[in-house]
Amino acid sequence: ETGPAVALTQVSKVYEGGVRALDDVSLTVWPGTFVAVMGPSGSGKSTLMHCAAGLDSPTSGSVRVDGYEIAGLDETRRTELRRDRVGFVFQAYNLIPSLTIEDNITLPLRLAGRSPDREWVHALVERVGIAGCLDRRPAELSGG
Ligand SMILES: Nc1ncnc2c1ncn2[C@@H]1O[C@H](COP(=O)(O)OP(=O)(O)OP(=O)(O)O)[C@@H](O)[C@H]1O
Ligand SMILES: [Mg+2]
Structure with missing residues (x-):
């Protein structure tokens, strides 16, 4: 039995300065599915992706990636989790130019x-x- 690939539960993200980019967001993504996140500019899509992928931490709520709770992890543990469990295709690629x-x-x-x-x-x-x-x-x- 496999659980969700990603599960966000009641996630909020408030940036310094007070912008509430995510307000009580819950989302479950099952293995083998595709999800498109759509919305106007500034509606919080990138913030959602960053929190769901462990690039950033939510202010409150739970984020589970492959069953692992990442909301409370420090930067080092989040880096390890991304390295081991998350694949990224960035719009700007972020490939290392000097490497093959x-x-x-x-x-x-x-x-x-x-x-x-x-x-x-x-x-x-x-x-x-x-x-x-x-x-x-x-x-x-x-x-x-
Ligand atoms: N690092 C930050 N510090 C403060 N506010 C931020 C930060 N990043 C984003 N915001 C604010 O949070 C809100 C959501 O931004 P976000 O980048 O998630 O939107 P988006 O849906 O990805 O927009 P776009 O379609 O333009 O890429 C916006 O009001 C934005 O100004
Ligand atoms: Mg964006």
Whole structure:
């Protein structure tokens, strides 16, 4: 039996200065599903994503990622949790320009002190169609 991938319960986020960007938000995301968060500019979408992914802490409420409560974790523990359990595709990519594509892909594993399984990496890049690009740097790829 698997639980939610992400579960937010009564999450509020009040920024310094007093802006209440999230007000008592609850959201459950089940494994294998896609969720689109829509709303006007300034309505709190990025704040929601940051709290749900452990990039930021809510002011109150519970955030569980893969069953782990992250609302109360300090920055170091949140960093470890993101590294081990969260995948990000940023709008601005945030790839390391000096590293090859392969080294960008395996960087989190290497930061965690684990050695990447080359066969697994190659199976993944084959699946998404970038196997021929592994030795290139981010600036040498097309945007998509
Ligand atoms: N670091 C911050 N400090 C103070 N206020 C912030 C901070 N980040 C966001 N806000 C405020 O919180 C509210 C929600 O911002 P947020 O960035 O989550 O909105 P958004 O829905 O992602 O908007 P957009 O569609 O423009 O990206 C806004 O009023 C914004 O000004
Ligand atoms: Mg935003």
